[in-house]
Amino acid sequence: MRKAKIFYKDLFAGVLIEDEDGYSFEYNKDYLLRNNPQPISLTIPISNKIYKSNILFPFFDGLIPEGWLLDIAQKNWKITNNDRMSLLLACCKDCIGAISVIPFNNDQL
Numbered sequence: 001m002r003k004a005k006i007f008y009k010d011l012f013a014g015v016l017i018e019d020e021d022g023y024s025f026e027y028n029k030d031y032l033l034r035n036n037p038q039p040i041s042l043t044i045p046i047s048n049k050i051y052k053s054n055i056l057f058p059f060f061d062g063l064i065p066e067g068w069l070l071d072i073a074q075k076n077w078k079i080t081n082n083d084r085m086s087l088l089l090a091c092c093k094d095c096i097g098a099i100s101v102i103p104f105n106n107d108q109l
Contacts, residue, residue, distance in 0.1 A: 002085050003104040008040050016101070018085045022054040040099055056084040063092045063099060 001019040005012060011034070014027040025044060031037055032048060039045045041059035051057070064087045065073065073079065079086045092101035 002089065004089055005102040005104060006040060007100040007102065008038060009098045010100075013037075013040050015104075016057075016060065016088075018056075022052060023056055023085075024053075025051045025057060038098075056088065060084075060088055060092075060101070063095050063101065064088055065091055 001017065004016045006014045006016055011031060012028050013031045014025055017024045027046065037046055043059050044051055061084055064084065073087060073091050074081065077090050079090060088101055089103045094100060
């Protein structure tokens, strides 16, 4: 199981999990209680439900770099193109835009 904290403009927005059943995303309860919380994506609207998918959610997949930057990441970290969660965790700590993806340490969550 691999987990990532998802931040929206430096606010802890939720948790993305990859496990044997696929992927899930859940908004953080404190984030939902904020005044006018913003969705991380139009395809993942604000909700207290757990979003589930067999594949990495297209929104998160779209954060992974392409072209020469992806080539560099794959060569330096020896990550295959099919391991989308590893690419997301390795490359998206400081994305362009409002979203950041921070890997959990083994002792968290």
